[in-house]
Amino acid sequence: MSVKRTSLWIEGTTRTGKTTQLVREFCDWVENKRQDKITSSVQSVTQNLASSVLIFSANDDNRRRLADRLSLAVNGSYPIHCKTPIGWMRDEINLFWPLLFEELSLKAQFPLLLRPETEQFLATQLWRFFCTTQERSHLNHSGVVLTGNSEFRFIRQTLDLLQLAGASGIMVEHIPYILEHGLEAGEHFLEELNNSQREETVLPQLRGDFILAWQDWCLKRGFLTYGLIYTLYWRYLLPLPQYQHHLITRYQGIFADDLDDYPGITKDLFQFFLDHNAFGVFTYNPDGQVRLGLNADPDYLYQLSSHCQLKILSNYPRIQSDYGDLIVQLSTNPLSVESLPDCFTSIQTISRAELLRNTANFIVDTIKNKQINPEDVAIIAPGLDEIARYTFIEILSAANIPIKPLNEQRSLISFPLVKALLTILGLVYPGLGDCFRGDDIAQMLTTLTYNADQTMAIIDPVRAGLIADSCYEVKLKTPQLLPIETYPRWDRIGHQATAAYHRLVDWIKETKKQVNQEQFLSPMIVLDKAIQDLIETQYKLSYQQLSALRELTETTQHFWEIDRRLRQYDPNPKSRQETLMEFIQLLQRGTITANPRPMYYLGQEPGYVTLATIFQYRSLRTSHRWQFWLDISSNLWEKGGASVLFCAPLFLREWSGRTLTPEDEFEADQARLKRILRDLLGRVEEKVIFCHSDLSVKGTEQTGSLLTLVNGSQEIELIMNNKK
Known part of the structure; x- marks a missing residue:
């Protein structure tokens, strides 16, 4: 029988090997358990190990990578179940929902x-x-x-x-x-x-x-939100003796990576496990704390270290160890004029538009000249507006250099296919005339009448506009497409375009007839039928288009599941047309985005230039040979922005109860900036390029605290592509 092991707290700054050490400890723990149960069958050991350990990661991207690393480390000998804290709590709430609806006297229904x-x-x-x-x-x-x-x-x-x-x-x-x-x-x-x-x-x-x-x-x-999941878990489920008994008897090990990004209530959960003799391994990065301001409470989680054996890792990456203190000092001392070494250079312009072009062209030049590969480059900005995103994608794509914006939140309604499908719903269901204009009809005619090889639209935009002007009958209750002959010069539309228009009108009429006959009522079914009949037969769909259509169908299904539940409680429910109108308007406001599932590759992943905000890049926890720090002199580098929720500092366990002041906010911003600088420097291998323009996108002068870094760096002499 093996000796009980002391839980381990692994602490170190960025890229010092914390996750690698956690993987080693996991392999040791697995081997220990196998030795303890050497007399058991292989199958029972495998099943026991798979269900007796909790593995956590800070976010979904890291969760997948950690699961892959652990699975490879144990040669795939049993399944790895890795969860984010909110994902695990959601599963637990669903699994033990009967305990909760008894405790809270709720109706027995699935949440x-x-x-x-x-x-x-x-x-x-x-x-x-x-x-x-x-x-x-x-x-x-x-x-x-x-x-x-x-x-x-x-x-x-x-x-x-x-x-x-x-x-x-x-x-x-x-x-x-x-x-x-x-x-x-x-x-x-x-x-x-x-x-x-x-x-x-x-x-x-x-x-x-x-x-x-x-x-x-x-x-x-029976509705859950992320806020309710947290509340139900810590306040009602975790204190229940029946549930605590389940935790004690089921789990003997906890492996949690990047603890500095976990919500405060996970500290109480992990403390419960440690108090009941579970073995834990935790990693912590003092320069991390990416989600501080978004539910994370790193200082409260740090209290777990007193219950563990400490292991401090200090094999810092070169640039961070050599120049981290200098960069932080310069950022907090605006009067400094100290020169920086050659690994820090800058691109400087007057206007921001010129900066974006120069930076993109410089990246193209260095890749074309074989100095770096696309996968060696990361463009990091405090905030990415559409102008910057479009400029980089346009210039790099034109040079056949792949570029990938991280976690691109593109509105669903911006996809022509999605907009066309919503317009189809307006023609199939009554009462939706106010939701669409003639331009929407014209775009639908063009989008849904492509050739099978997707080389061109059968009804081009000019013909589509003429048809929409003459053949779209605008009625509030029953908008419809009239016969093509309604257009006085319909003979000029052409045979192919006329045939394509007739096919689309016939499809709408047939589907509308089926809806009126109540063969189906759900818009989910109509959308599915439209995708099969009008899109899949005509389009070679790209990955982005497939992601948008998937998100549309999932959103529609979700909305109608919610509507079905609401009708059980409303004595005077809305009409289905009113519900459908609300759904269409929700999409038209652009609040729903397409979130593509991550792509998995067999073998080496194709290289691409990474484009990300500071928060996105730090959350990804990766590294690059070269980093481009965009808008370096913007004061947005000093602000938390969207990564800090309203009143977040008041909900940290360390809050003393006193009123927060502007001085407190300033100190928090300075501490965050120092962590950002050290963390980013820990993720670069060779070179940092500061990208500065005297004027911001609004035309105002940029004088942020990181301007001293630009002044201390050597300016790059650009050779523009268009001047070659």
């Missing part, structure tokens, strides 16, 4: 997870009802009137508060107190609405009341 955009949509409807109820009529006297973007932002922030509280293990009833005491001079959210007579305590209490109402509304209908 449905709301997507963020659906959560926002339903919460907005509940908010409007919430504000009109008699007991909330005092809101009218408080000046709390929200419309448009103000309403959207208020609700999004309020929902984020539920997620922050749940991830931290804080009761939602305490949210008003936290907001009142944590924000200097109360909230300033509604100042732009000139609510000067508003009491300072109204808004925090209002947020708290609405969160409780939203939580109760969701639980009664």
Whole structure:
């Protein structure tokens, strides 16, 4: 019998081998378990090992890579089940839902997870009802009137508060107190609405009341959100003796990578395991903390180190170890004029447009001259606007250099195929005339009438516009496509275009007839039929198009699952046409994006230039030979931006209860900037190129704190492609 092992805390900065050490410890633990059960059959040992260990990773990309590494390390001898913290908690909530609906006196029904955009949509409807109820009529006297973007932002922030509280293990009833005491001079959210007579305590209490109402509304209908998953897990499921018994008897090992990016409640879970003699291996990066501000609580998780044997790794990457302190010092000392070594160079221009072109052309030149390969290059920016994204993709693609934007959140409605399918729904179902214009009809005619070889549209844009102008009958209840002869000069449309138009009109009529005969009612079925009949037979679909169509069908299915559940509770449900109109308008607002599943490759992955925001690049936890730091003199490098949720510092376990001040925010920004610089330097092997323009995209002068890095670097002399 093997001796009980002490849990291990592996700490080190970026790329010091923490994950590699975790994999070794995992192999040792597996071998230890096999020795303990040497008399058991191979199959029973395999099944026992696969179910007795918990393996966690910070995000989905890292989860897949860690699972692959562990599987290779044990030669695929048993399946590796690696989860993110929220993914594992969601599975546990679903698995032990009967315990929860007994504990909370809920209706016995399987829970449905709301997507963020659906959560926002339903919460907005509940908010409007919430504000009109008699007991909330005092809101009218408080000046709390929200419309448009103000309403959207208020609700999004309020929902984020539920997620922050749940991830931290804080009761939602305490949210008003936290907001009142944590924000200097109360909230300033509604100042732009000139609510000067508003009491300072109204808004925090209002947020708290609405969160409780939203939580109760969701639980009664069996809906889950990420915030509710966190709350249900730490507050109701984890304390249950039956559930704790399951954890103790099932799991004997925990391996958690990048603990600095985990929510606070995972510390309580891991502490429970350690207190019950489970063996744990944890890795921690003090320069990481990428998700600090997005539910992570690294300082609270660090307390686990006192229960483990410490192992500090210090084999730093060269650039980080040699120049990390110097770069951090220069970034915090704007008066410094110290020169930087040759591994730091810069591209400098006056306008940002010129900077984007010069940077893209420089990358093309270095790749064409065989100095680097596409997979050696990463372009990293504090924020990627569409101009920058388009410029890099356009110039590099024109030079036949592959480029991949990380986690590209492209709106579904921006795909012509998706827009055409929604237009088809407007012609099949009644009552949707207000959702579409003649331009939408013309685009549909072009998009859905391609040749089978996809070389050109049978109905080109000019003909499509003429047909839409003459043959689209605009009616609110029954919009329709009229016969081609309605166009006075229909003979000029051409035989192929006329035949293609007739096929499309006949398909719409037949499908509309089937819908009216109630052979099927679900738009999911109509969309599936349209994809099969009108798209798959005509298109050689690209990976991006397939991803968009998959996301559209999954979104449609999700929306109608939610609608079906809502109809069980609403005595006066909306008409199906009204529901369909809401669905189409939700997509048209661009809030739903296509999120392609990651591609797996047999053998070596093809090389490409990586384009990412700082947050995306750090989350990926990869490295490159060359890094291009875009907009280096922008003050966005110093700000958390979208990676810090509203009031996130107030929901850290270390919050003392005192009011946060601008000085606190400044210190947090400076600490984040130092971590970013050290982390990025740890992920570069040879060269960092600072990309600076005197003027921002808005035409204002850029004087961020990292401008000193540009001043201390050697400027690159560019040889432009168009001047060769």
